[in-house]
Amino acid sequence: MSENTEVEVGATMSPENLELLGRVSAALGAEAIIESAQAVGDLVVRVANASWREAAKACRGALGFNYLSFIGGIDWMPAPVVGGEAGDTSSPVQPAEQTYGAAGSAGRFQVFARVASTSVPRSGLTLKVDLDEESPAVDSWVSIYPGADWHERETWEMLGIGFNGHPSLRHLYLPAEFEGNPLRKDFPLLAREVKPWPGLVNVEPMPGEDVEEEAE
Amino acid sequence: MPKFEVDPAVHRGLADARLNVEIDNGDMILNLGPQHPATHGTLRLVVRLDGERVVASDVVIGYMHRGYEKLTEYRTYPQITTLINRIDWLSSFANEVPFVHAAEQLMGIEAPPRAEYIRTALTELSRIATFLLFLGEMGLQVGAITPAFYGFRDREYVLNAIESATGGRFHPNFNRIGGLKDDLPWGWIAETRESMRKVLKSCDEFEDLVVSNPIFQKRTRGIGIIPAELGASYGVSGSNLRASGVDWDLRRDGKPYLVYNDLDWKVWTHSDGDSFARYWVRLQETRESARMVLQLLDVMPSGPVMTKVPKIIKVPEGEVWVNTENPLGEMGYYVISKGATGPFRVKIRTASLSNVSIAPWLLRGVYLPDIITVLASLYFILGDIDK
Amino acid sequence: MSGGALRSGPLKPVGELLKYSRKYSLWMFQWGLACCAIEMGAALAGPRYDVMRLGVIPFPASPRQADLIVISGTVTDKMAPAIRRLYEQMPDPKYVISMGSCANCGGPYWDSYSVTKGVDQIIPVDVYIPGCPPRPEAFVQGIVMLQERIQREDPAERWQGKHWEPIVVGGGEVPA
Numbered sequence: 044m045s046e047n048t049e050v051e052v053g054a055t056m057s058p059e060n061l062e063l064l065g066r067v068s069a070a071l072g073a074e075a076i077i078e079s080a081q082a083v084g085d086l087v088v089r090v091a092n093a094s095w096r097e098a099a100k101a102c103r104g105a106l107g108f109n110y111l112s113f114i115g116g117i118d119w120m121p122a123p124v125v126g127g128e129a130g131d132t133s134s135p136v137q138p139a140e141q142t143y144g145a146a147g148s149a150g151r152f153q154v155f156a157r158v159a160s161t162s163v164p165r166s167g168l169t170l171k172v173d174l175d176e177e178s179p180a181v182d183s184w185v186s187i188y189p190g191a192d193w194h195e196r197e198t199w200e201m202l203g204i205g206f207n208g209h210p211s212l213r214h215l216y217l218p219a220e221f222e223g224n225p226l227r228k229d230f231p232l233l234a235r236e237v238k239p240w241p242g243l244v245n246v247e248p249m250p251g252e253d254v255e256e257e258a259e
Numbered sequence: 260m261p262k263f264e265v266d267p268a269v270h271r272g273l274a275d276a277r278l279n280v281e282i283d284n285g286d287m288i289l290n291l292g293p294q295h296p297a298t299h300g301t302l303r304l305v306v307r308l309d310g311e312r313v314v315a316s317d318v319v320i321g322y323m324h325r326g327y328e329k330l331t332e333y334r335t336y337p338q339i340t341t342l343i344n345r346i347d348w349l350s351s352f353a354n355e356v357p358f359v360h361a362a363e364q365l366m367g368i369e370a371p372p373r374a375e376y377i378r379t380a381l382t383e384l385s386r387i388a389t390f391l392l393f394l395g396e397m398g399l400q401v402g403a404i405t406p407a408f409y410g411f412r413d414r415e416y417v418l419n420a421i422e423s424a425t426g427g428r429f430h431p432n433f434n435r436i437g438g439l440k441d442d443l444p445w446g447w448i449a450e451t452r453e454s455m456r457k458v459l460k461s462c463d464e465f466e467d468l469v470v471s472n473p474i475f476q477k478r479t480r481g482i483g484i485i486p487a488e489l490g491a492s493y494g495v496s497g498s499n500l501r502a503s504g505v506d507w508d509l510r511r512d513g514k515p516y517l518v519y520n521d522l523d524w525k526v527w528t529h530s531d532g533d534s535f536a537r538y539w540v541r542l543q544e545t546r547e548s549a550r551m552v553l554q555l556l557d558v559m560p561s562g563p564v565m566t567k568v569p570k571i572i573k574v575p576e577g578e579v580w581v582n583t584e585n586p587l588g589e590m591g592y593y594v595i596s597k598g599a600t601g602p603f604r605v606k607i608r609t610a611s612l613s614n615v616s617i618a619p620w621l622l623r624g625v626y627l628p629d630i631i632t633v634l635a636s637l638y639f640i641l642g643d644i645d646k
Numbered sequence: 647m648s649g650g651a652l653r654s655g656p657l658k659p660v661g662e663l664l665k666y667s668r669k670y671s672l673w674m675f676q677w678g679l680a681c682c683a684i685e686m687g688a689a690l691a692g693p694r695y696d697v698m699r700l701g702v703i704p705f706p707a708s709p710r711q712a713d714l715i716v717i718s719g720t721v722t723d724k725m726a727p728a729i730r731r732l733y734e735q736m737p738d739p740k741y742v743i744s745m746g747s748c749a750n751c752g753g754p755y756w757d758s759y760s761v762t763k764g765v766d767q768i769i770p771v772d773v774y775i776p777g778c779p780p781r782p783e784a785f786v787q788g789i790v791m792l793q794e795r796i797q798r799e800d801p802a803e804r805w806q807g808k809h810w811e812p813i814v815v816g817g818g819e820v821p822a
Contacts, residue, residue: 082578083579083580085579109488109491109492110491110492110496111492111613112589113593113608113613115606117595118604122332134334135335135599135601136600137597137599138597138599144577144595155593157591157608161491164512165513167580187492188492188494189489189620190493190494190613201328216321217321226329235333
């Protein structure tokens, strides 16, 4: 378990990750890699949008990552406070400024993926790619990792991110007539807007718990 | 080309085509689900059949989509463990472990050794409970009802052990960030040891009753073969991949978690990759888990089960990926925190989604009755597919 | 035969007998949706609980042969039309058991964008079983309370669409 909870920069990477980063940049070309970081022991590499497909090819081929763990998307926009100022305060309040996680981001949307090797223990690599904010899209991985199909459909549905070359981008989880992209931060949960958290109604001190602790 | 000069081969094809039109040999579309007992819940399968063979199939999911990833953004960390219990509802305890580990790793704390041992024991118990249901259910899918009763009966022994420790039959919500809610109750170790003996005995029963049954073998051998390399690129994991000969188990090959490295156990694989192999591997893993629990009961250290954590849990800024070997395969959480009481984004990687995504490929060319056995042998939980 | 003749007078014992037979031959259509389905399965197939001893037969080939439907688990907006449709296929008189918090009110997913907040928004419910998930014992209790209701109710009134106060397991006696 890592002592350092901060997101580390390249200079403090573990030797294994430095070695892996060297192999990634050899396979992909150093210019395709925008930034790299280590997030609690795992290597995160941010690649250019144009090299996303090449990155998958390199992973499956030269780097030997034959296993696709997942593909997902991130919306870095800070979520609006639920129910306005006087509204529901039960959900956690996130910082109001837009910051980015490990390896940074150029804008609001990112697609990230995790690949691993089934023959090398403790192997794996997280890849991130920046997207255009207006019409977020990136190349599809389906022809390289067939399992990417459903993950990309999910990301398209949940975040409205397009995948160029995907055979059929259609709804995966939601009914076809569903409108909106639920995982976008500006998609409100209507139930939260109209009704306060039911748990707030009957908050009682637990037996044996004194009032001072409650106040703290 | 002159009008009537046709290549004989093409001509034969044309004649066949005309015949086909006459007897109207169109493909048949068959819809299974979303409510069908053989689909374990709410999976919907649309199959195109030529006679009895599957030409193509499409899996329609989402009937159980509950929006976990969005809901985690509206919950605090301790509230989320309640929620994620219900993703893969058969092995709830195992779902909690990677999430709690992710929060602990970001906070830089570690649970005390006794807590890690108890976590390991309960994870393995939920694995046994999950697999016992599979071992029974799979028999049901080939027409044998008795194994299902056996499975449900033996599962109760394990659920009793989980319940007496956690208070919940299968949604324990027992993990806390930094440890466990409680210590084990008095007499738990002796009783669990007894239950594990029963489990080992029932594994022998399943071996006799199902694995060695010629009908079961006829229905499952050589059917639904997943090639190792293709399976991995689809993201198939867990016992399904090990049944295709891939010697890969995150308990041993992932980042070290819990106390698996202190135990004496082995990873089972099978080279065939068919439905039978998947059954066989799970049967062996049930045994192996029972043995692991027995070992854990012998070496359980004493001490506290909870480390010191702040009253209001705030996880420092950062992101972490934690994946574990759950009963159904690789389950992982990519947690992005911005220093608040709740996560900024949680990407949930569930095993069943990837395991089932290979189904359209796998079902091509199988006979209609084998759809059920192939799907059952992949062993998925709808909540784990749909999230 | 009119309902009135069975309700009072010399034919009353026959009416009672009919109700008695009905309550112990409930054909149950299991709509297993989520976690609760496993507990329902444990109640049906588990030798420890064994609901079939109460005359509940969980194997109708189609909803058209069922008297009782058990909605056990989370109802999503995508699933709701299918539930409504299969409920409509069931012959009258029909009973609905809503098992678990999700089917009752949305449960832990009360604020989700894809979950129906209670199956009673699409079909009328006779018995609510609270719990997340309810124990198999609670499910058995729900069946017993429904049988009590069947013994007490007037079948003619049910045919005429009379609305009954729903039963809540753990919420006291079966309402009249």
